[in-house]
Amino acid sequence: MAKRLKAPYFDAYFRADLRGRRPPVRFGIVTAYNPMGKRGTAAANRRRDAALRRELDRMGIKRFRVTGGSEDGKHREPGWGMITSRETVRALSSLFKQDAYFWVSRGSVLLGSSTGGRLKPAGTWKARQARWRLSRA
Numbered sequence: 001m002a003k004r005l006k007a008p009y010f011d012a013y014f015r016a017d018l019r020g021r022r023p024p025v026r027f028g029i030v031t032a033y034n035p036m037g038k039r040g041t042a043a044a045n046r047r048r049d050a051a052l053r054r055e056l057d058r059m060g061i062k063r064f065r066v067t068g069g070s071e072d073g074k075h076r077e078p079g080w081g082m083i084t085s086r087e088t089v090r091a092l093s094s095l096f097k098q099d100a101y102f103w104v105s106r107g108s109v110l111l112g113s114s115t116g117g118r119l120k121p122a123g124t125w126k127a128r129q130a131r132w133r134l135s136r137a
Contacts, residue, residue: 013130017065026105028089031079035097073132
């Protein structure tokens, strides 16, 4: 059974490092920061992020940096946009002990539980673009 998704996840804003390109038609977003919603140290979060990056590279998955956070930017979690199947995105989210992941399809942002179940609408990619700048991590 899918876990109940936390309300703040539906209010996430994003900054993607696409280097002037348009976003892919479909992609997933996963962070390795703060497993199961429990705040980790900066060093531990960087180690988990590096492990996720290595796993994406090992799997041959094209990736780009995506940082999600609150509208005001006070909370931010670097993650990775990835061009792969939704099932793979969910599995990676689960592997890195995340509550949820994002799936972007044709401009719609959908939120999924790492344990499975139906995707829930969370706005549009265009409306969810953060005003804050992307941190280089």
